[in-house]
Amino acid sequence: MGNLDLxxxxxxxxxxxxxxxxxxxxxxxxxxxxxxxxxxxNHNGPLFTAFARAGVPVxxxxxxxxxxxxASQAMRLAALLAAKVAGKDPAEITAAETxxxxxxxxxxxxxxxxAGMEIDVERAASEMAxxxxxxxGSWDHDLFRDEGISDHASLMITAVNAATTLARAVEKYDFxxxxxxVMGRLVPAVAEAAARTAQDMxxxxxxxxxxxxxxxxxxxxxxxxxxxxxxxxxxxxxxxLNGKSEQEKRxxxxxxxxxxxxxxxxxxxxxxxxxxxxxxxxxxxxxxxEPRERPRASExxxxxxx
Numbered sequence: 001m002g003n004l005d006l007x008x009x010x011x012x013x014x015x016x017x018x019x020x021x022x023x024x025x026x027x028x029x030x031x032x033x034x035x036x037x038x039x040x041x042n043h044n045g046p047l048f049t050a051f052a053r054a055g056v057p058v059x060x061x062x063x064x065x066x067x068x069x070x071a072s073q074a075m076r077l078a079a080l081l082a083a084k085v086a087g088k089d090p091a092e093i094t095a096a097e098t099x100x101x102x103x104x105x106x107x108x109x110x111x112x113x114x115a116g117m118e119i120d121v122e123r124a125a126s127e128m129a130x131x132x133x134x135x136x137g138s139w140d141h142d143l144f145r146d147e148g149i150s151d152h153a154s155l156m157i158t159a160v161n162a163a164t165t166l167a168r169a170v171e172k173y174d175f176x177x178x179x180x181x182v183m184g185r186l187v188p189a190v191a192e193a194a195a196r197t198a199q200d201m202x203x204x205x206x207x208x209x210x211x212x213x214x215x216x217x218x219x220x221x222x223x224x225x226x227x228x229x230x231x232x233x234x235x236x237x238x239x240x241l242n243g244k245s246e247q248e249k250r251x252x253x254x255x256x257x258x259x260x261x262x263x264x265x266x267x268x269x270x271x272x273x274x275x276x277x278x279x280x281x282x283x284x285x286x287x288x289x290e291p292r293e294r295p296r297a298s299e300x301x302x303x304x305x306x
Contacts (some may be wrong), residue, residue: 006108038213041217041221045106045221047071048273050070050228053069062275070109076121077105077119078102081125084129085101109190162190163187169231175234189263194216194218195212195218198215199294201277225266
């Protein structure tokens, strides 16, 4: 046997187990970070879109005050709606039970906020719950999961949906640049912003699948924000040029580039929206409970083969 080092042999399995534990913790942390940023974007995207459409300065949103009331109303509406659908007291509703209703609640609140209408959260919850009760469970169908659509195909579907969203605005007004030319700038802007935002949110260690998945979520929300920026600028330009002569309109376009202004505003909103999502992830990490004591070696799953 020679100079057999029993201590060294005993240490090898321990190191393998520790590596397995570290990999597991890393994967779990990545999963939670991905879920948090996606939930933030989906649950709050309608509010940010409304702010962009209304022309609220990004600086005011960053300060947080303008976001506070509508976000609070949307969260309360989602909780009340979940309670009514589940037949529970609102105090008993968990975050998981509220989650399916967060996006709808944010959409409702943002539309009323844009219209300058009062929001009766209790009444809205009752009306939305009544509608939810009429839902047919057979329509609760996840196309991507159940139809075997590949990751690549689902990404292409997201891109097509984003282009369709933007086309609605461009069809109304194209700043005299031609629809094809405008779409040729808007669609790449969303695609690049979504990919960059996803990578920034997840960090360098994220898997390709996670980045692709978050890119899709970002693209859906950012295309709505870009549409809002575009429509706001279009209304502003049409209002400014209304009543002017053709010569005056041409002179104005020769000196101004409204499409560049749209994309500049969109970049600001992208940074703002992504920053809030990352902050939400950090808040969740800060609130997470301390990890439990690691189980004894005999209680652990066997380490992966080296």
